[in-house]
Amino acid sequence: MRFSISFVFLSQLLFGQKPHQSAEIIIQAFEEKLETKVHLTPHLFNIARGGHLLDEEKKERLKDLGFDFNHMLVNRGGTQRAEGRGLDQYYDTGYFRIHFTTIGRNAVNRMDQNANNIPDYIESVAKIFDIVSSRFHDQMGFVLPPSDGNYSSDYDNGGSEHYDIYVRQLASNFYGYVQFEQYASGNGDNETTRQIKEKNAITSYMTMRNSYNNFNQLSEIENIQTTIAHEFFHSVQLGYDGWEKQWLLEATAVWMEEEMFDDINDVHQYMTDWFRYPYRSLDEEGSRAYGSYIFFEYIDQHMGGNNTIKSLFELSVDNDSRKKDGSHLAIDQALNQKGYSFKEALNSMSIANQIMSSKASDEPYTYKEADFYPINGPSIYKTVNFIQGRSDFLESSSLRRFGSQYIKITTSDPVLVDIENQNGPASDLQLNAILKRKDDSYLVISNSSVNIDPTELQSIHLSVVSQDTVGGDWNYRITFKDGRRGTDANLPITFTLTNPYPNPFNDKISFDVLVLRDAEVAISVYDAMGRNIKQIHKGNLKSGRHKFSWSAKENSGRVTGSGIYFIKVNDKKFELWRSVTLVK
Numbered sequence: 366m367r368f369s370i371s372f373v374f375l376s377q378l379l380f381g382q383k384p385h386q387s388a389e390i391i392i393q394a395f396e397e398k399l400e401t402k403v404h405l406t407p408h409l410f411n412i413a414r415g416g417h418l419l420d421e422e423k424k425e426r427l428k429d430l431g432f433d434f435n436h437m438l439v440n441r442g443g444t445q446r447a448e449g450r451g452l453d454q455y456y457d458t459g460y461f462r463i464h465f466t467t468i469g470r471n472a473v474n475r476m477d478q479n480a481n482n483i484p485d486y487i488e489s490v491a492k493i494f495d496i497v498s499s500r501f502h503d504q505m506g507f508v509l510p511p512s513d514g515n516y517s518s519d520y521d522n523g524g525s526e527h528y529d530i531y532v533r534q535l536a537s538n539f540y541g542y543v544q545f546e547q548y549a550s551g552n553g554d555n556e557t558t559r560q561i562k563e564k565n566a567i568t569s570y571m572t573m574r575n576s577y578n579n580f581n582q583l584s585e586i587e588n589i590q591t592t593i594a595h596e597f598f599h600s601v602q603l604g605y606d607g608w609e610k611q612w613l614l615e616a617t618a619v620w621m622e623e624e625m626f627d628d629i630n631d632v633h634q635y636m637t638d639w640f641r642y643p644y645r646s647l648d649e650e651g652s653r654a655y656g657s658y659i660f661f662e663y664i665d666q667h668m669g670g671n672n673t674i675k676s677l678f679e680l681s682v683d684n685d686s687r688k689k690d691g692s693h694l695a696i697d698q699a700l701n702q703k704g705y706s707f708k709e710a711l712n713s714m715s716i717a718n719q720i721m722s723s724k725a726s727d728e729p730y731t732y733k734e735a736d737f738y739p740i741n742g743p744s745i746y747k748t749v750n751f752i753q754g755r756s757d758f759l760e761s762s763s764l765r766r767f768g769s770q771y772i773k774i775t776t777s778d779p780v781l782v783d784i785e786n787q788n789g790p791a792s793d794l795q796l797n798a799i800l801k802r803k804d805d806s807y808l809v810i811s812n813s814s815v816n817i818d819p820t821e822l823q824s825i826h827l828s829v830v831s832q833d834t835v836g837g838d839w840n841y842r843i844t845f846k847d848g849r850r851g852t853d854a855n856l857p858i859t860f861t862l863t864n865p866y867p868n869p870f871n872d873k874i875s876f877d878v879l880v881l882r883d884a885e886v887a888i889s890v891y892d893a894m895g896r897n898i899k900q901i902h903k904g905n906l907k908s909g910r911h912k913f914s915w916s917a918k919e920n921s922g923r924v925t926g927s928g929i930y931f932i933k934v935n936d937k938k939f940e941l942w943r944s945v946t947l948v949k
Contacts (some may be wrong), residue, residue, distance in 0.1 A: 384415035388423045395430045397536040404655070405542035406599055407611045413438045413545035413567075414608065438567065440546045446521045448531035448544065448572045455524070456483050458491040460498055460509070462527035465575070471533040473575045490532065490573065490589055497593050497625060501601055505671050507678070509557040510600040511549030513568045528600065529570040537580075540592040541573040543599040545607065555604045561679070565687050567607030569600045587629045594618075594625040605678040608687040612647075612654040613696075617674060619658035624671060632658055633739050640718065643743035647711065647767035648692065659732075663714040667729045669703035669866075676702060693767075704866025704876065708832045712795050715769040715828045716809055718743050719799050727807055729877075729910060745826075746770040749845060753778035757845040760787075764839040766831050772843065774825040779818045779848030784829065789836020796843075797828040800852065808852065808908055810881055816848045853882035853908070860886060860906075862934050862941040869946035875914040876932065876943065880906045884936045890915055891931040898925065901932075917947055 387408035393399045394408075416427070416439030424434055431447025433440055441447040451471050452464040465487050467475050473486045501507045514526030523529035535541070546568045549555045555566035573596075574580070577588035598621040602614050623632050632655075639656025647657050664673055677699035684691025697707035717730040721742045724731065732738070747759055751774060764770050774780065784796040791813060798815045800808040801824040817825055831839040865876040878886065886906045890899040898919045915932070917925050927949045934941050 383411045384418055385420075385423065387411035388416075388419055388427060392423075392426055392430065394536055394539065399536060399538040402538045404615070405539050406596065407615060407650075407654075409542060409544055410611065410614075413440055436547065438545055438547060441544055442521060442546050444519055444521060446523070446529075446531070446544075446570065448533065448570070449521065449523070452531060452533060456487050456491060457525070457527060459495050460528055461491065461494050461530055462523055462525055463487055463491055463494075463530045463532060464523065465532040471575055473532060486576070487532065489586065490530070490593075493586075493589055493593050494530065494597070497597055500625060501598070506675055507601050508555060508561075508604045510604045511555040511557060511566050511568050513546065513570070515550060515556075516547070523570065531570065531572045532575050533572065535572070535574045540580075540588065541571065541596050543569050543571050543596050543603075545569050545603065548607075549604070553607075557604065561682055563605060563682050564685050565606045565608045567603040569603050571596055571600060583629065583631060587626070587631070590626045591622045591629055591631045594622045602678065606681045606684075606686050606691075608685075609678075609681055610648065610686065610690055610692040611650045612657060613692040615654040616657040617661055619655050620661040620665065620674070623658070623662065624665065627734075630734075630737070636738060636740050640740045640743045643715075643718070644746065644761075644764050644768045644770045646765045649765070659718070660710070660714050662732065663717055664700070664710055666731070666733060667713065668700055668705045668710055673699050673703055701864070702867065704864040704868065706864075708795070709863075711767060711832055712797060712811065712828075712830050715830045716797050716799055718769070719771060719826050719828055720801075720807055730807065730809065743769065743771050745773050748773040748775065751776035751778065751780045751845050753847055756847075759843045759845075760841070761829070762840045764829065764831050764841065766834055766837075766839065768831055768839075770829045772827040772829070774817070774827065774845070776819050776825070779816065779850055781814070781816050781846045781848040782827065783814045783844045783846075785813075785842045785844075786836065786838075787840045787842055788838040789840075790833075793831060793833045793836050793839060794841055795830045795832045797830065799826040799828060800824075801826075809910075810853070810908070811879075812881070816851070816853055818848065818850050818852045820850070822852075851882075859884040859936055859939060860934065860941075862932075862943060865932060865943050865945050869948045870917075871948060873914055873916045874945055874947075875912065878906065878911045878913065878934055880908050880911060882908050886934060886936050888913060888932070888934050891933060892925070893929050893931075898930075915945075 390403060390408050394405055431441045433443045449464055451469060452466045454465055456463045465473050473484050476485045478485055502509055510528055512526050513522040516522040549566035549568055553564045553566050555563045573592060577585040580588050595618045598618045619632050635656040645653060647660055661674060665671055677695045680698045681691055681695040684694055693707055700706055700710055719742050720727055720730045721735050722731050723733055723735040749759060761770055786794050795811055796813055798810045800822050803821055803823050859881055861879045863877040865874045884906060888902040889897050892898050901913055901915060919925060927947050930945050932943045
């Protein structure tokens with residue numbers, strides 16, 4: 366009981382520190398005293414949720430900046446939104462109302478080439494909002510943010526049910542921000558979704574700069590595009606669960622910048638620091654969260670596309686992030702629908718980060734734009750120079766949860782590599798041997814014990830991934846001993862089989878077979894009566910990952926009917942089965 370009380374107290378203390386630190390940043394930002402660029406939205410998020418925990422002095426300073434403490438969520442709303450002051454015009458376009466002015470310090474450039482009394486700058490902003498919104502909602506299928514149309518008459522909602530954008534002068538340190546406002550419909554339910562009952566959906570509005578000229582190295586239009594893609598996606602996220610973890614919100618918002626405007630590459634600014642410290646947590650909050658977009662970039666490219674990202678937000682609704690962190694579970698559930706898992710995505714990304722290639726032959730450990738990234742790969746933790754006849758070891762106590770550490774091995778002799786979790790279960794860690802052959806192809810072997818023969822290899826790297834949190838401690842020890850000729854996993858099985866996807870399926874189902882060492886492998890499909898109805902493969906498979914699929918046809922070419930079928934993969938000593946459901 367003493368531990369439980371201490372843990373609760375510590376949790377409350379840490380949560381209380383978040384709004385306190387965020388309050389300082391927000392006060393400096395709105396008083397234009399910040400000296401470095403900052404993303405304001407996560408700090409406004411912390412104030413919205415935890416502002417009532419602040420001391421009275423901080424509250425008074427925030428009240429002077431327009432913050433309202435009279436509601437469950439602390440915000441800048443009330444009888445008049447602070448962002449709306451001094452903005453005497455608006456322009457409606459589709460789903461949006463854009464508030465602006467052409468006079469005073471908040472004025473936009475008055476240039477109006479088509480003489481329609483709407484400044485060209487506002488029309489440019491409106492056009493990009495319409496493009497982004499159409500892509501989010503009509504093409505990708507994300508929900509609309511909840512409406513502010515049900516506010517009481519004494520609460521400013523921008524004058525309509527449109528989603529409000531306030532264009533005004535901002536300090537030179539930030540792109541724009543989303544202001545959290547009220548629980549949707551008064552109870553956290555987003556009225557734009559008919560079949561989902563949200564618990565923590567939150568209304569919001571957005572603020573942008575009245576000029577992005579000379580803001581950074583990008584053009585003004587590029588800054589408008591990336592700001593809208595990033596910040597408006599925050600508004601969309603709030604339509605699912607406004608208490609979702611900051612790391613997930615920011616990482617996916619950065620990913621969305623790349624998804625929407627692939628050629629701008631403003632996201633590259635986050636990569637150098639992120640890859641310099643790969644041992645740090647994937648889900649670390651703060652500035653690292655922006656670089657964690659690379660995780661969702663990998664998922665997008667290899668594990669179901671943007672539909673997987675949409676699914677994780679839909680699934681997050683059921684996890685109620687206000688009560689507990691459901692971010693990892695939602696990701697895992699979304700990946701399960703595609704035949705993958707959180708652990709598999711984490712390890713695959715870790716491997717891809719070391720290989721750092723865009724070559725099709727290196728699939729699935731690739732990034733389409735790897736050749737243009739500002740980094741060549743992650744920092745190396747240690748280099749081991751192995752000599753036959755001499756045992757060696759390496760230890761680490763700095764690996765954090767869902768992080769990776771990389772070890773380089775130089776040797777001309779076979780080496781047997783074994784990893785041991787010193788303070789937790791072996792399953793909390795995964796060892797990946799990333800072997801580059803002399804023909805520039807890669808062999809990846811994932812196992813706690815790997816025998817490596819360098820004869821045909823250019824380079825040897827290890828990736829150690831803290832893939833689970835059962836033990837909560839990822840201190841490990843790797844030993845290096847004399848190996849034998851031939852590279853393979855030091856275990857009795859020769860292959861593994863991924864979960865087929867999508868499952869259930871309608872016309873085609875896919876799966877991967879990861880061969881740990883060269884083997885004669887047979888792959889067949891059986892019906893519910895135990896009959897072998899389709900032979901997919903029979904013959905030798907080289908070590909590596911092999912992709913297969915079944916198009917719901919028998920050997921004769923006859924189309925099969927709805928029902929349960931079984932995929933069997935076997936060699937002479939070992940077999941694996943997976944059940945799949947065909948729905949016509």
